[in-house]
Amino acid sequence: MSFGQGGPDSGWDPWKPQSQQQSWSGGGDAPDWAxxxxxxxxxxxxxxxxxxxxxxxxxxxxxxxxxxxxxxxxxxxxxxDQPSSQLPSTAGLPSATATAPSFAPTSAPPPLDPKDFIASAKKDTAPLGPDVLFPGTQLTMNETVYKKGPTADTRTCSGAAQQSLPPLLTANGCTRMIRVTYTKGDIAVTVGVAVFDTEAQATATKSQADTKSNIRSLSGGGVDPFCTGQICRSTTNSYGRYAYFTLAGFTSGKDVTEQDTAVFRAGDDLARFTFDQIHRRGQAQASAAATR
The missing domain is CATH 1.20.5 (Single alpha-helices involved in coiled-coils or other helix-helix interfaces)
Structure with a gap:
């Protein structure tokens, strides 16, 4: 072994920490630092x-x-990544609404029919009288003002009727007759409302009435007698358990002719108002029953 010489097998690597650097002294070539x-x-x-x-x-x-x-x-x-043939078919795919919550079908009850409450005495229990059906001191129909006159209310229906009407009222079971008179100038109209227990009785009275089935005119309280022997215009109708009549004429005692359109119009106005009042009676009771 020679000291002071560094060769290829000396085992020293300047980049390896564990290798040992031999000292250089004297002769031999110096390391190539570059x-x-x-x-x-x-x-x-x-x-x-x-x-x-x-x-x-x-x-x-x-x-x-x-x-x-x-x-x-x-x-x-x-x-x-799967081919379309391996995907589930349309029938096999879950429905979009399969998990949606379901609710039982609901519907509002149908409105109560007002006529049901005026078709029989069992359901038609609201107060009744001349001032209930014909309130106030006057009424206006189609811009025409009619003044309210005397009223009457009797349980003896035949006494408030004349000619062929009394036996019809008795036979069909009339329980009450309400009357009121309205005037416009020398035209007077008496309205009579016959009350029955059932709609069938009122309908029968209407269908059996003829041109001589009239109520008695109602005068007094400033209204002169009318239609006591003169020709007058009359109407007959029914709605629910009520049959209603009108008798229209002149307080002057003049006969009514076909040319007296004002008399016809007055009778029609009062007949229409009576129908409306009976219908409102049914509406009020139907509304009250719906809220109970």
């Missing part, structure tokens, strides 16, 4: 390149893992 520096720089470049490539590969791997996780969470990863 070559050693170039080798060191080359190794440093290789390490940086490896580090950069490793970081890029790691980034790609993380991105791929995140993409796989997103696809898996969405539930479409496996199905999107």
């Amino acid at each position: 070559a050693l520096a170039e080798a060191s720089e080359a190794r440093a470049k290789r390490r940086r390149l490896l580090f950069i490539c490793g970081g890029a590969l790691a980034t790609v791997a993380v991105a791929a893992a995140v993409a796989v996780a997103v696809v898996s969470a969405d539930g479409t990863g496996s199905a999107s």
Whole structure:
């Protein structure tokens, strides 16, 4: 062994910490420091390149893992790779409304019919009288004002009727007769409302009446007698358990002719008002029953 010589097999690497550097003294060639520096720089470049490539590969791997996780969470990863023949048919797919809550069908009850409450005495229990059916001191129909005159209310229906009407009222079971007179100038109209227990009785009275089935005119309280022997115009009708009549004429005692359109119009106005009042009676009771 020679000391002071450094050869290829000396075992020392300036970049290896565990290698031992031999001392140089005296003769022999000096180390090539430039070559050693170039080798060191080359190794440093290789390490940086490896580090950069490793970081890029790691980034790609993380991105791929995140993409796989997103696809898996969405539930479409496996199905999107399958051919269409392997997907469930339309019938096999879950319905969009399969899990929707269902509710029992509901519907509002039909409104109560006002006529049901005036068709029989059992349901028609509201107060009744001349001032109930014919309130106030006057009424206006089609811009025509009629003044209210005397009223009457009797349980003996035949006494408030004349000619062929009394036996019809008795036979069909009339229980009450309400009368009121309205005037306009020298025209007077008496309205009579016959009350029955059932709609069938009132309808029968209407159908059996003839041109001589009239009520008695009602005078007094400033209204002169009328239609006591003169020709007058009369009407007959029924609604629910009520039959209603009108008798219209002149307080002057003049006969009514076909040319006296004002008398016809007055009788029609009062007949219409009576119908409306009976219908309102049914409406009020139907409304009250609906809120109970």
